[in-house]
Every structure is written in structure tokens, then in C-alpha cells.
Amino acid sequence: MNEDAVVVAIDHGLHWGSYDDFADREATLRTLLEANVDGLLAGVPFLQRFQSLVDDYDVHRIATLDLLHNSTIPGGDDGNEIHTQVFSPETAVGVGADAAKMALVYGRSDPAVLSDNLDFVADAAEVCNKVNLPLVVEPMLWGQEIDDEFNGEMLADAARIAFELGADVLKTPYPGAEEFTQMVENAPVPVYIAGGPAVESDWEVLEMVAGARDAGGLGVMFGRNVWQREDPEAVVTAFRRIIHDGASVDEAAAALEGV
Amino acid sequence: MNEDAVVVAIDHGLHWGSYDDFADREATLRTLLEANVDGLLAGVPFLQRFQSLVDDYDVHRIATLDLLHNSTIPGGDDGNEIHTQVFSPETAVGVGADAAKMALVYGRSDPAVLSDNLDFVADAAEVCNKVNLPLVVEPMLWGQEIDDEFNGEMLADAARIAFELGADVLKTPYPGAEEFTQMVENAPVPVYIAGGPAVESDWEVLEMVAGARDAGGLGVMFGRNVWQREDPEAVVTAFRRIIHDGASVDEAAAALEGV
């Protein structure tokens, strides 16, 4: 993972259970593949089940190794803090993954949850290194101690710790152009953006993607910003024009209207 | 486990200790086998003890790997939350099992219990995969945070997470025809029903089974709905007519009256 790429996350169910816009996994997957997405982010069983389908495409497979819950109710968010590694790097390799991914979450109220998180990220980095699987770490600000999950300074700090723990690639929330430029300059590893503050229009999303590119980001690893859009296929195409072809927001927006 | 089947669970003692209608294990087992049940769900020691007896029949053996207690009193239910993996997939294979089974329980008050549950289900899925043993996961809504253990939306979310963790087969409570149809359509794996809201009459049970079949379910994995009925053997026969022969509730009910 050291190149321009538009990656789409389809591991959302792993974390929140419910996703109205993503009921039929296989159909969604086919749509993304046909849209020439550069990479997929999904859980190990998902990659295993659809391995032969994905084999027909030239696409990166990033296996999500960890699991987040904010509740003991599926899809709930009531302050519970569950974060655990559920898959091993070795298993990821076994289903064809060429990278793995984990979150590093700051802002919890229970220090034991963060301590475990630090442990399993460092452990996974060590194992990934052995089996030659790049590890993507996603620093996040999320929990009862966080007011602004896009706080640039905190994200920069979390990103540095992610690197110090062994991240080969960073997937980070987009804190805005200036702060992101600083993060990329200081990061000795490739950086992709994970999404940003709620954006309403397609135009705003495209602006964020172009901003990330201009700041030195290698691309996007998006979930809801793709498949909760009206036309996911067109959105992927527009992102690709920005990331791969250097298109302006105007040019990319044209893709959205008439692909 | 990818075919129409009537499976009967005889692992009840593992979870609740007491079961008035199931005192003599061997007699119960013989009755079920003679009734041509398609599969048995039981703990590893049970499968081991009666291995040679079961060998004489063509029947699936699904080993229950986990253990649930709601109390430190045997058979009690006082809000305690105990859920632990007690048997390994390898041991299940050693006693002739051709599948394994675990519960995934949402609704607890203690997030650590769910976190452990997520861990051991994912671990077991990984091991089952290695030893080529399909893993049945039963999403459940059970505990102090749950008002309705047949809530369709929550069950659908829990089922998706079960799949994302590596379930090869789902065994799910029956939330009603409409919600179950939705679950089956979205699930990329076979689905069996585990039972439903308390039903009084045999007729109501048959209607649930036919409803599950019509919605695309592959069959039933029932416990009390079989051996707490007046005539377990006849009930199994009636279920088989619905599941295997496409019988209507009327036709199946005839089996109940005069097998």
C-alpha cells in the first residue's frame, strides 16, 4: 500500500451491525469491483467468502482485524467500550489479503481498553512484519473524552504513536487542509484519509478528497462516503479522477453527473 | 450444514441444568434417532459417550462448544452473566461432530462478557476453518438490556455480525415471517430457526416452521419445541414433512394425530 488508491471499506457491519444501504453484500461488492475501485477493506470471513469473485479483479484486499462496539446492543451506542482483535494477520494472508488494518482509538474513559488496543496493535505489527503484510493503522478520536473527533493536534499525536507502534500505513480522519498537510509531512509512512466531518453534498466530499491529495495524501479509504451516496459507482469514478488523474473538483464533479 | 434439516438440540442441560422432560438421556436420544431426525445438537462429552450408538444412524452431529449460565445456582436466572467456551473444535471433531455451534449473545449489562463472546466466536471460526468444521452461530437477544428477544431489526444486526465473525451457518430465533424473509435474503449463509416467541399449541409451532421454510430458511434446530411436546417423535415427523416434503401445516398436523 504505497500508491495512489481509492479504497472502499465494506467492513461496516463488523462494527455497527446495521447498515440500511448495504444489505446485499454480494451486489454491493460487484458494484464496487465494476467501478474499478483500487482496494477493498473487509473482514476476514468476508474476504474468504468472496475470494474467488475478487480474484477476477486487480484490487487490493485489506483485512480488518479488529472489532469495535459501543454497546452490548447490536448497532447501539450507549457508552460501552468494546474493542478487541478478532482476526490474526496469518488468517488474513490465508484469504488473499495484501494488507491488514486496525484502529487505534483515543478518547475512551476506560484506560484498560486503550492499553489492550496499544498491545494488540503492536503485536499485530510484529506479526504482520514477519508475514510480510503491511499494517494500516487508523488513529481515531472517539469516546467520552472527545469533543471533536477531527481535532488536528490530537490526530497528529495519535498518528505519531501509530507509527511508533509499527504502522506501515496510516488511515486518518481528515482534520482540514492545513492540519492534514502537517500530518503528511511529519509521517514517515503513506497516509490515506478515512472521511471527515459530516459533509452533506457530493461536492463537499470531492473537495475533501482533492484537499487530501493536494496535501500529499495517497488517497481515500472510505465507507459511508461511498455507499451511502446516491450513486456509489459514480462516486468511485469521481474519486479516481481526483486521485489518479489529478482532476479538479469541477472535473470530478462532471463524472458524478454523467459518467 | 447446507441442506434442509430438522435438527434437535439435546444440549439443554448444559445451559440450564434442569429439564424435567429429558431425564433419561439415552432413551431420549434413541427416540430422536428412530424418528429420523436429521441432526443432533449436543455437548462434546454427550457425543463422545453415545458415539457408537449414533454411528448406526445417518445423522448430523453438531457439537455445542460454549456454556451459558444466568446464575451461580444451577438452573437459576438471577441476572448473572456467565458465557464461556468450554470445548474446542478439535475435540468436537474427535467425537465425530460434523459441525460446531456457539451463541453470540447481545443485551448483557457487562460489556466484558460480550467482548469475550466476540473473541471466542471469532477464534473458534478460525480454528473451525482450519479443521474443516462448519461453525453454526446463534445470535441471541438475552439479558438486562433486552425487552423483546425476537426484535427483528436487532436480530438482523446480530446475524450480520455473526456472519462477519465467521459463521458458516446461522441458527436464529424466528422474529416473524416478514423480518425472517429479510434476514434470509441478506444472509450469505444458510439459516435455520432456533424457536420463536412462546407458542402454546402444536399447530402454532407447525405454522412457524412452515413460515420459516417459506421465507427461505433451511430448517429448524429446536430443543424444547421438540422434547417438551407431548409426542416428540410425532413432532419430528411433522417437521420433516414440512421441511423435506413441502407439506402444508394441515398435512403436517395430520402426522401429529396419526403417524
Add this chain to the structure above:
Amino acid sequence: MNEDAVVVAIDHGLHWGSYDDFADREATLRTLLEANVDGLLAGVPFLQRFQSLVDDYDVHRIATLDLLHNSTIPGGDDGNEIHTQVFSPETAVGVGADAAKMALVYGRSDPAVLSDNLDFVADAAEVCNKVNLPLVVEPMLWGQEIDDEFNGEMLADAARIAFELGADVLKTPYPGAEEFTQMVENAPVPVYIAGGPAVESDWEVLEMVAGARDAGGLGVMFGRNVWQREDPEAVVTAFRRIIHDGASVDEAAAALEGV
């Protein structure tokens, strides 16, 4: 362990520390061996230390693998709940044991203690199975949630769970003739009794032993009921008459008076 037997437990020190009637271990052991006891229940280090002495006799050796404390004060009982596996089945085999033994304790206030207990009993059962060492499980009702530690229904439930976890043999408190008869009939494994409600006279103990035998129990695994009696050697002889020779209480009592 699938035969009539009078087994004496000399693992008491392991659990309560203090035992006035059992200060000199070796003397006690010689007395029991000379009394033709059929089996000994003791900790692994005890079996190791006296291995060559015991080798001279034809006697079963059952290794106690777990440890119970009700206090952090030796011999105390103040509501603390400590229960842990301290020896492994493999070590038991290494000191000549032909069976192992563990307690399964219901009635604690802390569910984590029961959850651990369930785990290590199931684990030990799996290992015992591999090394071909029968596992005796003793269901117990003991702790702050228990009013009557000889409650027949609860003991029956606990015994069923013990079997479902992998017990090859049950050692159970004696809940009375009727309830014990039911337990033995339902248990697919041999059952021994562990003792009963406080009995004052030798006669009452003999009645309990005869009652257990009449109900289908294979014998006794007693501790204090042997070596806290006035004449342990005579008591063992009397038990043997009941268990092996089918003697009546009257006949056995004769043994007590003039061996």
C-alpha cells in the same frame, strides 16, 4: 473407577488447612491401607511423597487437582471465594494416579469464580480424556447463595452439568434416598457419595452408605466420615461390608463393635 469402592479422601488439608484428627499423614495413610481401603483421594504432592508406600497395596489413587479456600486466613471461612486448579492431569499420571478429581461449586456470589470453575473442569476433562485418566467431578452447593447444601433438585441439576462438561464419574453429596435414586437413574456415569448432612452416630453413617448402595451408588468417597470417627479402620471395614458384601446396617454395625 467403575466398580464398588470405599474411597477415603486425605486431601482435607488442601482445602481447610487444619485438621486435628489427621496430624500425622503417614500414620493415617498406613492405617487406611491396612484397613483395605479401595481408593485414596489426595493431592498430587501427597501421592508423590508416599508413592512407594502405596505401591505395596492394591488401591486406587485419585488425584485432587483443585483447591478451595473460603478465606485468606488458613482454615478460615469468611465469605471469600477462592477456587483454582493447582495440579494438571499429566502430573497426576506421573505420580501414579488412576483418576483425577475436581469440584464444581454452585452457590457462589461471584459469577467469575463459577465461570473459571466451569472452564477448568471442562479443560481438565479434555486433557484427562487424552491421557486416559477418568475424571471424578464433585458437584457441590456451597456459598452465600445456598441455604441447603443437600438440596436434591439443585444437586441433580449440578450433577447433570458436571456430566455435560465431561465428568466420567460423579462424587456427590447424599441428598436422601429418594433424590439420590433419581440422580443415579438419570446419570449416565457411575456415582459415589461424598457425605451427607451432619450425622452424629456411626449407625447413621452406615444407614447413609447402605441407602446410597440400595439406590444404585457404587460406593463412598469419604473424608471426615472416616478419619473423624473414633475408629477409622473399623469404619472402613464396615463400609466395605455394606458396599462389597451387601451387608445390612446391622451386620456392618457388628463390624464396628468387634472387628
Add this chain to the structure above:
Amino acid sequence: MNEDAVVVAIDHGLHWGSYDDFADREATLRTLLEANVDGLLAGVPFLQRFQSLVDDYDVHRIATLDLLHNSTIPGGDDGNEIHTQVFSPETAVGVGADAAKMALVYGRSDPAVLSDNLDFVADAAEVCNKVNLPLVVEPMLWGQEIDDEFNGEMLADAARIAFELGADVLKTPYPGAEEFTQMVENAPVPVYIAGGPAVESDWEVLEMVAGARDAGGLGVMFGRNVWQREDPEAVVTAFRRIIHDGASVDEAAAALEGV
């Protein structure tokens, strides 16, 4: 360790951090060796660092495997309860130890600390047995539940449990002549004394040592009672006269005055 011996503990720093009378380890060690001490009790790194120096003497080396803290402040005592195994029996063998040592502490307020202690003592006993390293266990009464750390009955109970867990040798506080006689008689393993209630004069210490010898104890394993005395070398000589030569307190005291 099955012979008369005067052993000196120089593992004090491991437990309390501070020891004014023992600042220069190497000098203290040389003094003890020159005084013909029979054995040394020290941590694994200590034994490793001074291995070649000790090799020149004929002296037992007992490796302390565990660590006690009563505070998170070095040398503090504020009710915190920390007790953990820090070295393995295998490592002890690797640095030339011919025995290992652990404490078994009763009287804590947190049952989990005792439960861990029981676990690691039993585990170490199992491993020591395999690598042929005798295990010295020191039963102690220490913590918020203890009024008198030399209570004879409690020490006897704790000593029995230590034996039942696999102790090959006991190192016990000296509860007085009568109680110690009873302990030695009941213990199927050699017993050494660890010290006793605060004694002011050298004479009182000699009386304790002679009393322990007369009661059947094999010797002493002392720390502060040696190197907090005015003349540690003379004290060792006096102890040796009592333990090895059967000297009276008078005769040994003579050694103290004019060695």
C-alpha cells in the same frame, strides 16, 4: 536441602528496596562466604552476577522466585498487596541454584492475590519437580487480616497447605518452642526457621535458634537477624555452633564475644 544448615537471605532488596545495613552487596556477600555460611538465599540476577565468586565456596544457593511489595512506593508499606512470581525455576537452575524459594502469604484482604499465590506456588512446584530443584516454601501471616504473624495454629495450617501444594522444604516463622515442635512433627519435610518475634539482644536470637534446633528444625534461613546484627560474621559462627555442633546458647554466645 535436607541437612543442618545456616542459610542467610540476601534477597531483602527484592522485597523492600531499602536496607541501610546492606548497601554494598559484594562486600556483604564476601563476609558471609568467609563466615562459612551454609547457604545463600538471593534473587536470580544476584546469583548470576556473583556466580563465579560463589563458585569458589561450598555453599547452597537458593533462588528467590517471587516478589512482594506492600506499596507502590519503593520500600513503602501502605496496605497495597503485590505478590508475583518474577523468575522461573529453569532460570534459577541456569545460575547455579540448587533450590528455589517462594512465599505463601495468608492474611491479605484481596482473595485474588492469595489465589494467584496458590497458583504460582503449585506451578513452580510442578516445574521444580521436573528440573529436579527442591522448592522451599515460606508460609507467612502478613496483611490486614493478621494480628499476630507468629500465631502457631495458623502457621501450622499454612505449613500444611504449603506441603500439600508441593513444598519440599519449609521455611517458617518461629512461633515458639511448643508450637514449632508440633509443626516439625507433623511436617513430612525438613523445616527451617525464618525468624521470629522481634528480639532485641543477640542472646535472644541464639535462644530462638537453639529452641528451633531442639524442636527438630534443621536450621535457620535468616536475613535481618544476621546482617542487621553488629557483627554478622560472628553471628553466623555462633549459629553454626548451635546448628552443627549442638552447642548450648552459652557456648554459642562465647563465639559472639571472642571469635
Add this chain to the structure above:
Amino acid sequence: MNEDAVVVAIDHGLHWGSYDDFADREATLRTLLEANVDGLLAGVPFLQRFQSLVDDYDVHRIATLDLLHNSTIPGGDDGNEIHTQVFSPETAVGVGADAAKMALVYGRSDPAVLSDNLDFVADAAEVCNKVNLPLVVEPMLWGQEIDDEFNGEMLADAARIAFELGADVLKTPYPGAEEFTQMVENAPVPVYIAGGPAVESDWEVLEMVAGARDAGGLGVMFGRNVWQREDPEAVVTAFRRIIHDGASVDEAAAALEGV
């Protein structure tokens, strides 16, 4: 690590996330290498990433194995106590490290955090010993129970425990000339200083370094005292004159002004 050395720590990001003066890792690293620093202290991934660059210089590489957080907010300090081992000695060897480093932190409010710390330091010492990697332990006074993190007596106690746990080298805060002299005299291993009470001027830092040298310390392992200075390169040169050449503070200060 048994020689005079000026070591610079660049593992700061691992612990606190944020460091304004150290944004560009590679540039900082090059500056230090060009300044002829004798050793680097850094996390395993850092050493791995810049391994070939560092290979061009004759410089010690000390791998920091543990991670400290005082908050669940990156860079925060709000009383949370997180301390965990994140890298293994074996991995450190794999990236070219010739020593490893861990903190031993006294003064926490939670005894479990200290107990874990003691465990993993002792474990790492054992493994380091096997793979022939010297272990530097840094005793620290830090947390809610500490008023003065340079308390000489407490540091001496903590340093002794560090040695007793297996430290091959000590890196200790500088408690002042008198107390440090005592520490060095009593320590059977080499001692480096880690920094001292906040010093404002370069002159004061040089005085501390010279004081440490005069007291028998082998050198410095500094972080902020190097790269938060105005001219890190000149500071390193000045330190080297004191440590290697026996320069006075005056002479070394000259280096600062005109290198």
C-alpha cells in the same frame, strides 16, 4: 553498554505523542548521527525504518520495549495509568538493537499497574539474557503518590529493585551529586543519568552532566535535554567533551558557543 556514552532518546513520541521540537524524525536523526552521538534510544519500528541509515554510523541502538500513557487522550496527563510492554527483545535484536530499555515506575495509585511492570521487566530481563541483549532499566518516580520525582532515597531503593529484577544497566533521574554518588557506589551495574529537575540554562545542564560524571556515572541518556535545546548538535558535542574528554563545565560551555 559498559562504557562512557552520550545517548539521545528519540522515543518520546511513543510516550507522549506530541513533541513540537521533533516533528521531522529523519532530519532529527541525521543531526544526531552527524553530531557523533554514541547511542540512540528509540522504539523498534523507528529502528527498523531507519536501520540502513543508522548502519552507516558507529552508534549504539537501544530499543525501548515499553509504552507509557498518562491519559486516554494522546499527549494528555489526567491521572490514567497505562504501562505495557509493546515490543519483544527478539524483535529488538531483529532491527539491529544492541540493548533494550524499560521503565520501572513507582508511585502509581493502582498496584496492578506496578505488579504488571515488575512482571514484564523481570520477563524481559530473562529473555534479554537468553538473546544476549543488555537490558537498561529506568527506575522512575511518577504518579499520584509522588511529590518529588527526584527523591534520592526512593530512587536508590527503586534502582536496587531494578538491579534485583535483572537490569544490566541503570538509567536514572539525577537526584543531585551526593545522592547520585551513593547510588553509583551501591549499584553493581553501570549507571547513566536520564535527566534531572527542570533546568533552565544550558550551563545548568552541563553542570548536571559533569556532576554525574564526577560521581561515577558512565554518561547520559537524554531526550528533551538535547533536542529541546536551541542547538542540539552543539549540546551533544558539549556533553561528549564532558563525558569522553573529562572537560570541565567551562570547557564544555565553550563548545556550545563556538563549535
